[in-house]
Amino acid sequence: MTARVAALGVAAIAIALVLAQDLYPATPLYHTWQYALALTLALAVLGAYANGARRGDDGVRGRRLLPAMAGAATVAVAGLASGLLGPDTTVIAGTPGTVAPIPALGAAAFFSAADADAIARGAGTVTLRRRNAAEIALQPAARRLLGESLVYLELRPAAYVDVSDARGAHLTVTQPTNASFLSPVLLFGARQRIGALEVPLDTFATPARHLTVRALYFTPQALAQFNRAGAPADQGRPALVLSAADDRGNPKGLTLAPSGAEVAVGGLRVHVTLGTYPVLAIAAAPPAWVLIAGIALFLAGLAWSALPH
Amino acid sequence: MRLVLVIVSTLFLSACYNAPDAAASGGGGPSALAGSPAQSFEVRRTDGRMDSLARHRGQIVLVNLWATWCTPCREEMPALQRFAREQAGKVVVLGIDQGESASAAAAYAKERGVTFPILVDDQQQYGRTYAAIGLPTSVIVDRSGHVVQGIDGQMTIEQMRAAVARALAARK
Numbered sequence: 001m002t003a004r005v006a007a008l009g010v011a012a013i014a015i016a017l018v019l020a021q022d023l024y025p026a027t028p029l030y031h032t033w034q035y036a037l038a039l040t041l042a043l044a045v046l047g048a049y050a051n052g053a054r055r056g057d058d059g060v061r062g063r064r065l066l067p068a069m070a071g072a073a074t075v076a077v078a079g080l081a082s083g084l085l086g087p088d089t090t091v092i093a094g095t096p097g098t099v100a101p102i103p104a105l106g107a108a109a110f111f112s113a114a115d116a117d118a119i120a121r122g123a124g125t126v127t128l129r130r131r132n133a134a135e136i137a138l139q140p141a142a143r144r145l146l147g148e149s150l151v152y153l154e155l156r157p158a159a160y161v162d163v164s165d166a167r168g169a170h171l172t173v174t175q176p177t178n179a180s181f182l183s184p185v186l187l188f189g190a191r192q193r194i195g196a197l198e199v200p201l202d203t204f205a206t207p208a209r210h211l212t213v214r215a216l217y218f219t220p221q222a223l224a225q226f227n228r229a230g231a232p233a234d235q236g237r238p239a240l241v242l243s244a245a246d247d248r249g250n251p252k253g254l255t256l257a258p259s260g261a262e263v264a265v266g267g268l269r270v271h272v273t274l275g276t277y278p279v280l281a282i283a284a285a286p287p288a289w290v291l292i293a294g295i296a297l298f299l300a301g302l303a304w305s306a307l308p309h
Numbered sequence: 310m311r312l313v314l315v316i317v318s319t320l321f322l323s324a325c326y327n328a329p330d331a332a333a334s335g336g337g338g339p340s341a342l343a344g345s346p347a348q349s350f351e352v353r354r355t356d357g358r359m360d361s362l363a364r365h366r367g368q369i370v371l372v373n374l375w376a377t378w379c380t381p382c383r384e385e386m387p388a389l390q391r392f393a394r395e396q397a398g399k400v401v402v403l404g405i406d407q408g409e410s411a412s413a414a415a416a417y418a419k420e421r422g423v424t425f426p427i428l429v430d431d432q433q434q435y436g437r438t439y440a441a442i443g444l445p446t447s448v449i450v451d452r453s454g455h456v457v458q459g460i461d462g463q464m465t466i467e468q469m470r471a472a473v474a475r476a477l478a479a480r481k
Contacts (some may be wrong), residue, residue: 097438099345106474164410170431172376172408180373181443182407182436208378208409 007049011072014042023282030083068301074294078286086284095180116160116273123207124277150285158188158277216241339459350434355415381463393425411479
């Protein structure tokens, strides 16, 4: 392998590593020392090759590759700066129908209202409103680069809970430990380990009946594993395992609540609708114009070096 | 040697960097809503008619979120009833039951001699939108439909008068 091939290979890998910040922003890799080290080593290799090429060690082709090396180095530096100095990825879990300020973006995030049907369809959206700027409606799977921040939605498990007493009288659902006290939508911000499984956990209360209900979210796959441990079978739908307890912590019942079904637990009739609701994630990302300029320079250098001389 | 320096500097910068993911959530309680447009939802009243905050645009409204199981709400209700009578024609009081059946809310209101409108928000839309962190929660809305103040917890009649004073003093 010649030094040229090695340098070009390293340049391509460095560019790919930095582009991954935009393409796969949820990966925690970019803020690690290993990522920084990889890009630093790449910069060192590119610098060493460019130094030799400048002196004529790789002939005319090597000299013509100098812009390509500069382009790749630009991209690598941008990625390094974003990974090292950019803010940590922030996840904002807003309750449906609420607004969360985001000082880092100079914006407010409006989390769309969601009833049981919207939760089941995963139809929640988030709209960013900024002063003197057009509002941005974010959809799941879409990403938007705002300055040096990449904003995107991640769908998380959610449940809409409807509770009534044994006579069918509707009951207030509260979430005393969550930011949104009166939301009937569970967003499962916690997790609980059960044997080898780790499942999303949330809690709601029915103050009128002095009951607290813990809700564990099981995907069909997780439920299949749980079934092997003796739990009742389900029909391939996600389900909640609900366990009710009174104010003193005395257990008042345990049941499996498949999505769409009404179940009884602790003297309550609980109807759960399972689905998803988005959280807003904000990740540091290299500025797009720097990446475009760097990659353009890299490709131009490659093309120039390939021309006959 | 230069290469070693570059690598050491980078590792040093990495060590200064704090990596774990941060998590944040919306919230801030009803007091954070001051100045924002008041959200409105169409819900049924205990008398069977539909009503919403938006239908009272042009009037000063004291929205009181409550539930029958809430002890401070029970204690606050007589003061709220007196306030509603005292301010009739100047301030509209809307009681909005959170998450319960219309029959439960109606029986409760009748038993306590409540005469102001009671709305039944069984989906708890007002409660979550007005960032209630407990019950009762009160929100003062001015004539233009903006939140003047959000108050968490039980109020005395003096506090209710003080809460609407600024909105009343504002020019029509």
